[in-house]
Amino acid sequence: MCRWAAVRSCLGDRAGATRLNSRRVEHILRSRVVNAKPRGRQFFQNPGPTNIPDRILRAMDRATLDFLSDEFMAIHRFCHAGVKRVLKTQQHLFMYASSGHGAWEASLVNLFQPGDTVLMLESGYFSESWEQMATNLGLKIERIAADWRMGVRVADVARRLEADKTHQIKAVLTVHNETATGLATPIAEIRRAIDGTKHPALLLVDTISSLGCYDFKMDAWGVDVCVGGSQKGLMLPTGMSFTGVSEKAFTLSKKPGLPRHYWNWEMMTRREPQSFVGTTPVHLFFALEESIKLIEEEGLDAIFARHRRLADATRAAVLHWGGASMGGASCTTKGVTGKVGTLELFCADPSRLSDSVTAVIVPDGHDANAMRTVALNRYNLSLGGGLGPLMGRVFRIGHMGDLNEPMLLGSLATVELAFKTSNIPYREGGVDAAIKSLAA
Structure with missing residues (x-):
């Protein structure tokens, strides 16, 4: 179709189109070019979900398996151990079919009772979202306020914990990498601040947009719970999340607290390997298996x-x-x-x-x-x-x-x-x- 015919077709008026002045016609033609759907592969630079490697896409392109079969359980165990290696932990790992928000909720409902006080370190949009979730679940929130462009001062955390002589604060919650602001929180320094005051508070860390992107040492840094997700550094589709849990936190989770079922760590730990409540997302495990292989090939x-x-x-x-x-x-x-x-x-x-x-x-x-x-x-x-x-x-x-x-x-x-x-x-x-x- 010639470009003039294209214009006439676009306008739906063959006779009228021929009477348009040339400037108007050229404007229409340019608009059609500008508004055309761009060709080629999209450059996807969102901060999550991220690009999925071809190898991971191909790993999911297969028939499903019985999630209780020996073949699948071997994949499940490999993935479970692989995620723990990325977290650098020898402790507990619980995985969920959910986004990272589900793992946030799991960390809260397993550890706290209604009315418990937690200390939230402000970093941006996602620290506020986690705080809102904790509030909705009946927890009391204290916030260490911070300029979103600078992050929380570690000295302010130490000062607040030092003042908590009766240990009303049950945990410190922080986001390792605030996806909304491009700001990182120094987790090892936060742990030293807690230890320096001899405060028994747990340390809960959101690693959703840092894990697999820069170093995270769950055990060495004394992190009690870390929250992770599939769709960022692990290079998977959205839909899988997990919590790494210290022995201290797991022991505390056995006490009566907030209602829980799907997120129940004690129920999950009765299964091997600390398995899902409900059906396992089989194809996400196919993807995770390939992701771990890619990670370990590169190092x-x-x-x-x-x-x-x-x-x-x-x-x-x-x-x-x-x-x-x-x-x-x-x-x-x-x-x-x-x-x-x-x-x-x-x-x-x-x-x-x-x-x-x-x-x-x-x-x-x-x-x-x-x-x-x-x-x-x-x-x-x-x-x-x-x-x-x-x-x-x-x-x-x-x-x-x-x-x-x-x-x-x-x-x-x-x-x-x-x-x-x-x-x-x-x-x-x-x-x-x-x-x-x-x-x-």
Whole structure:
């Protein structure tokens, strides 16, 4: 079909279309090109769910198995042991057919009684969500408040626990890697703060967007419960979560407390290997088996180094985009403080930058979601958006899981293209800055 016929067909008026002036016709043609569905493989840089490797996709492309058969139980045991190796624990592991929120709930209902007090360390949207869940389950929440761009001060945690002479606080809850803000919390330092006050509080840690991306040492760091999920560093579809549980926490879970059934650790531990209440998600285990093989082929240390390398390159690009020459007066919008006319990293503490996701503040007066829409609809690049009060002010670049240098550089180049198309001010050359970082 010639382009004129395409216009006539589009307008549904063959006679009328021929009378359109040429400028209008060209505008319609350009609109059709711009609005066409982009071809090629989508670059998926969301901070979870993440890219699923072809090997994992192929591992799920098979007939199902009886989840009680010897063949499947061998896979289940392999996966159970493999996840414990990633967590670096020799203690308990309970797995669920759920998103990470289910594992959050499991950690709460197994350990606490109505009216118990827990100390939540503020880090962003997901610490607030976990806090809301605990409140809905009847727990009392104390919060160590923090600037979302800086994270909680460890000294504030120690000070509050030191003041709790009667040990009313039953646990400290924290998110290792706050996916909404690109900020990491130093778990080993939090444990030292607890131990330094000789407080008996448990330490519960959300590792959903850090596990498999940078180092986590459940046993060495004295973590009592860690919460994990399948769809980020483990490179699986959403739908599986788990809790690593210390012997201390497991013993406490045997006391009467909040109602539980599906999440009941004591019920699960009567089965081997600490198995599901209900039907096991067989195909997710096929995927997890392949994921563990991929992880162990590359090696955890190499995986962590790769994530740091790609994260550093991403940050180099962002810092260049918002170069000093674009600096300006300070502004605050929706609780987000930044500089007028400047793209900048949301996390303002260099020691707490995430190795799995980078959150970027767009200049005041610009809409991050509009830029993301352009990136997706025109250029087939999927980016994460801001959550809660950060919606429209922040976009997020995921750099976790199955990712390498060409994938990252292509994504960063397309972000620049989306900036230009969206008229977001930036300094050109961010991709070159990322290349220099990777080549260093």
